[in-house]
Amino acid sequence: MTTRHKYAKQLFTQKPGGELPSIVVAQTENLQSRFVIQKILDLREQGIALNDIAILFRSSFLSFDLEIELNKADIPFVKFGGFKFIETAHIKDLVAYLRVIENPRDAVAWNRILLLVDGVGPRTAEKVIDDIVARRASAEQDATGTTLPAFWSQFKSYPDKIRSLFATLRDIAPQHLAPADKIQQLLPYYEPIFAKRYDDWNKRKKDLEMFGQIAERYRALGPFLSDLTLEPANESVTDIAPTDADEEKLILSTIHSAKGLEWNSVFVIYALDGRFPSTRAALSEESMEEERRLMYVACTRAKEHLFITYPINIYDRDSGLVLSKPSRFIAGLPDNLLDTWVIDEE
């Protein structure tokens, strides 16, 4: 096998000019945050929009202090990452109802919606699921392979509450009902459960609406469900702060989420050896090279201004060390590549 470790390359531009990137040392984490904020305001003065400025970091928790300071300074920002729409519990509930219609052997989805029924615990759920799967094996299907409504009507011996679930499923199962219609018919059954289960249901209610809207683009259930699981595109309404469409916001992002993007100005914060690379990455050569590539990805996001910052005197609980050195990927670089700044307070 090959022992190639990289394809050597030398990127160049025909664009003239440009200032040197800087490496900025901060005595404390908080000074780092305050430096970043003041610099952002400077850049803003120069006419660079907030959404053309990004703060990048190795791990999500490294921006917490900065987030607090940004809030204090009233600088609006969005942070990339967090929960996706489809991963929210109430949307997963709705998806589960639809999934059992499409695949009546889907025990995972059955389990979810059975447990939503009042008085049903894991044991009952398991019994019911076994029963369903057994009956499913002999169920009659129509030409397209969809289980006939009669299938859903045969669970007469169950308690009322479970029967009412099956009655709902029977009503929304027919193939001629488009996904959006199925959802609309499902909601009267689900909403009381929803309101009981989630304390903040009023905030989540918009999501149910949005789910119906997304469904309207589909004529068949199968593709709708596949797309939902494979391409969870939208973020939940509850996860996004109320926004003006054109309000500009500063970007905070992990480097992984910044892949493929670019901004006029980029800050790489916490370029501190022990945080980036993390102390754990010191374990193998492979993961160390991966960390280096992360630094490379972070720095290549910048078009004009690049600031690499690191705080010193950071205590690392895992190793018991005090971290004070710049990331090894940028340490010891000659002055003609990187300006070194120190921060002084007025």
Next chain:
Amino acid sequence: MKTYLLRKNPTDVAPPSTDRKFLIDYKKELNPAQYAAATSVNGPHLIVAGAGTGKTRTITFRVAYLVELGVKPESILLLTFTRRAAQEMLRRATMLLDARCERVAGGTFHSFANMVLRQYAPLLGFQSSFSILDQSDAEDVVNLLRTRLKLDTRERRFPRKQTLFDIFSRVVNTGVPLRDVLTEDYPHFTELLPEIEALMKAYTAYKAGHDLMDYDDLLVHLRTLLRDHERVRDALAERYKYVMVDEYQDTNRVQAEIVWLLGHKYGNVMVVGDDAQAIYAFRGATVQNILEFPEQYPGSTIIKLEENYRSTQPILDLTNEILRRARE
């Protein structure tokens, strides 16, 4: 009498005619390296595209070029990291050339696998209406089975459902045996090998019994389908004569095998990526795919895109140096 079948020469598929008039002036629109990449047609190609070097633009023009040459748009398969990326490239190609580019098959590995498996799942013992489990669903199943197998006793520490799922995923995506994954990443659980192995088997059986596939399964089942069913492999090779893969540095072993199997007949595989931007090892990706491409596809052409359209030279000087100091 024996028949000896001559394989089709790759160049028979779409002979590029030199005197043909193109609607797009590729030479004018692209820099020399981009031009070389966009106008390569047959055989395996590796495009090493540095950050900000117009990778999307190059792929877009290559799609348009193939279509202009007379390649059927439906027979071009473009696999990308996100569906949005594929849509964006095909949208741009459509604007560049015409609506024929909309008919190019584009999507993520997972959406492609889903589409193929909906058609062929019965060959693998699944119903075509199988459900897809997202990560938290999959973890719930693992949890359920852990309880069922009575592995959740309090006397000793047993890995959490997230950890278990992560371990299974690692085994599946990297092809590294369970024993070695435990030794390398979770040495404190190595004594639980028999139990974890039993649980992994139970998880696989449960999914098969209920027509369920998790994200990893989509890829693994597609690979199995292509590897073990020659008829399907040939049918797909006929359907997709030109395979293009974006972000190849972030593919895992299973994905690389899928690409290889799809390209087995015509060998028209173009992968695009930047080894310097491989950052998904924690999800099972391996930079080896892009590094070993020339060995895996003998006779392949390597084209490097190095002219950057994003950053100033001082920024590039710094990033070049960061890279130069990487392991040789």
